[in-house]
Amino acid sequence: MTAETAKETEKLWELITRARVVLWDFDGPICRLFAGHTAARVAVELVEWLEGRGLHSLLTKTERQSLDPQVVLRAVDRRHPGSDLVAELEERLTQEEVRAAASAMPTAYADPLIRTWKATGSRLAIATNNSPRAARAYLESRGLVTCFTPHIYGRTQDLHRLKPDPHCLNRALSAMGAAPAAALMIGDSPSDFDAAQEARVPFLGYARNERKAKLLREGGAEHVVGSLEPLLMMLRE
Template sequence: MTSDTTQTDSVAETTENEKLRELVTRARAVLWDFDGPICRLFAGHSSERVATGLVRWLEGRGLHGLLTEGERESLDPHVVLRAVDRRHPGSDLVAELEARLTHEELHAASSAWPTPYADPLIRTWVALGSRLAIATNNSPLVVRAYLESRGLTACFDPHIYGRTQDLHHLKPDPHCLNRALNATGAAPAEALMIGDTPSDHEASLRAGVPFLGYAHNARKEKLLKEAGATLIVDSLEPVLRILRGQA
């Protein structure tokens, strides 16, 4: 005998699968966040260490008071970069800090771990005629370096939209998503954003683009759910399976 709980779980799973299939099959343009859905950029080069290094660099210049305690302890280099830009927008200090972060990201790219199923998923989407773009807060130099190492550049080129020195355009601002939509000629409703952070989700909402959350662990899933994401996968394998069923 099947319990009511088991039946309810089965119905919920079927509904989620149907929603995922609809989301994936109607996408004519796919906008990818980079660090997370495509690779773990800092898998062999700790982002926490990078953030700490940026904080220490600021402190070495006598700028300890530029950051709040929470910003210093965030262990997120983008939090540090945004905080400095808010207080000194467009300054040489921000430009140098951004260059230091780009250098660290480039170093990290050489030891980044490909996200399972990401490479074949990207190639399959391209083979089916979808247009792909990257919309990221990482440096586009870093994205290109990684894609070249995987032989994936042609799948996205020239649609790689990343961090510039106009840091107010970082996600959750939808600027890079809107650039991708305009360049690919896709209407927001026929596009799909794949991201792994609340800022990705907020940017997709502001751009009017449907969102698929990718969470490789429970913490990521919790943050996405708290941000309002309703469709989240812990693996890209079911997405690839759906596409291969279309081929």
């Protein structure tokens, strides 16, 4: 083990052992929500639904081609905040996410890590931009929902409160009576890092590939892991 690797391992150990509350992003660190029900197809269907109602002009060309349903939803909300149109579009996305939960792919080592962390006495919460209904459906299918209940905080119809806004993190901390310094956020995107920074919560990035790792590091994340296995091994020790 090199000196640099030993130092990183020590920092990781400090992050884990200091955390009394662990805030998890959902899609990424816990599972790949759209592994069998692609997000790109959902985005295309949302765009087609808007176009079928004569609302083609609501989206720019870039937004129509983004292949990210969250981009489509946020774009419409910026132009018609709080409208019935946004509410209906959000509900359609929620239904697709709940459907996707049935074929989501578990992130390697996530299930045992969650159970082990809970068993050590730490409290766990979900802080996600996805629908809380989708997160709950997935966790129930894996027998993990009791590890988080009732602390599952996800997308509401106040779409301006999605990460990088720290709203869902602050909701979790407030409900659990936890100080930010006693918590740890695990996320896989720069918006997760930004929300954690705003909430003053220590952050650990999870990246399933080098592209995501690069985005996290360029976004400012200091600690990034490519696997959850080291965390599990440390907790078991």
